[in-house]
Amino acid sequence: MFVKNNYNRTDANGWRRKAGSLVADKDLGERVYTSRLIGLVPDLIMHGGGNTSVKVTRKNIFGKDEEILHVKGSGWNLDTIEAPGLPGVRLNPLREFRKLKKMTDEDMVNIQRNNLIDSGSPNPSVETLLHAFLPHKFVDHTHSTPFLILANLPHAKKICNEIFGNSLAIVPYIMPGFKLAKKAVEIYEENRSVKGMLLLNHGHFTFGKTAEESYRRVIEQTNKVATFFSLKKELELGKRLPTKNLYMVPKIRGLIADIALKENDPMPIIDLRNSKQVLNFLNNKNLTKLENRGMASPDHVIRTKGSPLHIKNTADYQNEKALKKHIEGFSDRYIKYFNRQSKKADEKKSILTADPKHGWLRSIGVIGVGKNAKEASATADLAEQNLHIRIISEKFGGFYPIKEKDMFDCEYWSLEQAKLGKGKPPAFEGKVVIITGGAGTIGLETAKAFSQLGANILLVDNNQKLLDIALSKLTPWDKSFCCDITDKNSAKKALEAAIWNFGGLDILVSNAGNAPSGYLLNLPNKKLRDSFELNFFAHQSFSVEAAKILEIQGRGGQILFNISKQAVNPGKGMGAYGMPKSTTMFLMRQLALELGSSGIRVNGINADRIRSGLLTSDFIKTRARARDISVQKYMSGNLLEKEVEARHVADAFIALANLDRTTGHVLTVDGGNTAAELR
Numbered sequence: 001m002f003v004k005n006n007y008n009r010t011d012a013n014g015w016r017r018k019a020g021s022l023v024a025d026k027d028l029g030e031r032v033y034t035s036r037l038i039g040l041v042p043d044l045i046m047h048g049g050g051n052t053s054v055k056v057t058r059k060n061i062f063g064k065d066e067e068i069l070h071v072k073g074s075g076w077n078l079d080t081i082e083a084p085g086l087p088g089v090r091l092n093p094l095r096e097f098r099k100l101k102k103m104t105d106e107d108m109v110n111i112q113r114n115n116l117i118d119s120g121s122p123n124p125s126v127e128t129l130l131h132a133f134l135p136h137k138f139v140d141h142t143h144s145t146p147f148l149i150l151a152n153l154p155h156a157k158k159i160c161n162e163i164f165g166n167s168l169a170i171v172p173y174i175m176p177g178f179k180l181a182k183k184a185v186e187i188y189e190e191n192r193s194v195k196g197m198l199l200l201n202h203g204h205f206t207f208g209k210t211a212e213e214s215y216r217r218v219i220e221q222t223n224k225v226a227t228f229f230s231l232k233k234e235l236e237l238g239k240r241l242p243t244k245n246l247y248m249v250p251k252i253r254g255l256i257a258d259i260a261l262k263e264n265d266p267m268p269i270i271d272l273r274n275s276k277q278v279l280n281f282l283n284n285k286n287l288t289k290l291e292n293r294g295m296a297s298p299d300h301v302i303r304t305k306g307s308p309l310h311i312k313n314t315a316d317y318q319n320e321k322a323l324k325k326h327i328e329g330f331s332d333r334y335i336k337y338f339n340r341q342s343k344k345a346d347e348k349k350s351i352l353t354a355d356p357k358h359g360w361l362r363s364i365g366v367i368g369v370g371k372n373a374k375e376a377s378a379t380a381d382l383a384e385q386n387l388h389i390r391i392i393s394e395k396f397g398g399f400y401p402i403k404e405k406d407m408f409d410c411e412y413w414s415l416e417q418a419k420l421g422k423g424k425p426p427a428f429e430g431k432v433v434i435i436t437g438g439a440g441t442i443g444l445e446t447a448k449a450f451s452q453l454g455a456n457i458l459l460v461d462n463n464q465k466l467l468d469i470a471l472s473k474l475t476p477w478d479k480s481f482c483c484d485i486t487d488k489n490s491a492k493k494a495l496e497a498a499i500w501n502f503g504g505l506d507i508l509v510s511n512a513g514n515a516p517s518g519y520l521l522n523l524p525n526k527k528l529r530d531s532f533e534l535n536f537f538a539h540q541s542f543s544v545e546a547a548k549i550l551e552i553q554g555r556g557g558q559i560l561f562n563i564s565k566q567a568v569n570p571g572k573g574m575g576a577y578g579m580p581k582s583t584t585m586f587l588m589r590q591l592a593l594e595l596g597s598s599g600i601r602v603n604g605i606n607a608d609r610i611r612s613g614l615l616t617s618d619f620i621k622t623r624a625r626a627r628d629i630s631v632q633k634y635m636s637g638n639l640l641e642k643e644v645e646a647r648h649v650a651d652a653f654i655a656l657a658n659l660d661r662t663t664g665h666v667l668t669v670d671g672g673n674t675a676a677e678l679r
């Protein structure tokens, strides 16, 4: 069995019970349940593709019964869908539209919105009319791996008949929307006994009287096709193996930005996959002829573009000129494709960025490229699935998806085009930020500030539990790396984690530290040396390793240090802290000098008296008592007479990160302290 039937009567009843007392809500509850069963299996559906529906009867505001179609709304994924993700649309008006000969996509979306029972719902799927025109209570639509193999074979019809006889209808390729809905239902009406539909070059539909029946048909029919192609194991997506070629990823990231993107476009985020299966696929000798065939389902194209960046000669990795040629070649071909196809389009089209969205890098792996980690990961999943589909299809007659014109219509769909240029991307979109001491007060506050501005975050700290708590305050796509930053290889490993997760690095916030105290004459040698390890050498190793990656990427970047006012304004008994910190300040200046010509800016912050792991409330109380003043007075003992908080330090890091022409600078965040002023 390829995919398992996970339907469970007790669970289904649980969902029905939870949904409320109305039968319509109970049916919707069970619809949510089986939608999730489908969404949880990547081989059935991934990343917003596919959709499900149920038809129910509800009373309208006049107390009259009305048929309502609940169909998946945009922005929801089936694996996590809830009832509001299946907006209700009045069914009768939708059915009426079958009488029309033509309908634009804009009209279709507008009509669907006009008939929502809750005007605040998301847009119903573009495949809504197909669900509406079919008479069945439950309808399920997937883009499963086995059906995508079948749907793109040259003899798909013949094989489909061989597997299913005439129990499956076959619908020719038409772009999703009004025309496809009309055609599909016409074909269904020619033989109402069918139990599902194969949509050529697109996917699979099933239907049934109950949620269980429609879902069971998804599983049974998918397994039948899988058996025909001898597919035994489900896709194992996202596998990663150690590779000596890891540093090629930031190299390629930098070249893509340099060659295929404009100066102010966000940097691409890259997700690398290199399971044994993927690496084997990339050695397949048929790959070159497969690269320009297109993608397995029309909705993939929006994420992946129609073809990959394909590097098959491994010697090219050592040759910058050859690498550049690959990316230039991709961009040129993409622009030509746009020019060729946009001429044929009904309305004016605006070209999208000409960068590759996925790549086949022989002996390195498959990459997904996106404007953030979520997008890159979704694209990488589809890239892995598509590679798999192509290789298997070749054994059964060949992979022949939609033609270039149809692909262009999907990629440059008018409704997607209408979204372009609306809203500015967040300031740090596409940026990868590593923060040491990321689970601490200042580190986490800084992470939140960068994350809110669209950056992808890697938190580094020495306690996984605290890291998990910190991560829970960021987005699900931010990551952590647990290590003792004073260990010999931890800087290299932490930076490699950034490459694995995001494809490179743009900003290092070297923040971790501690503040040992003691008068120099009594200070144990070890205490001083330990302080140098954490407060200087860890900064040195992280910044040097970061600079190496930034140089490989060739797109500049930034190193930001959390120094301390102790570096310029010593406090009694704080020598073990101040000495390494003043050396770290010198390190900042030295790196600024040596890295300036690579466009890498190096700056620091001198903060003072911030409540944190360094300055605990007990410590604050002791200090305040020693001076015979209140805690509040102690904390606001500065020129502005206001307490300085972690968020002010975070703001300062953001400010420095934004100052394009500033390097070798120290910004003070201490509320004003004449003795600690730098310039």
Ligand code: ZN
Binding pocket: 050, 127, 141, 142, 143, 176, 202, 203
């Ligand atoms: Zn579809």
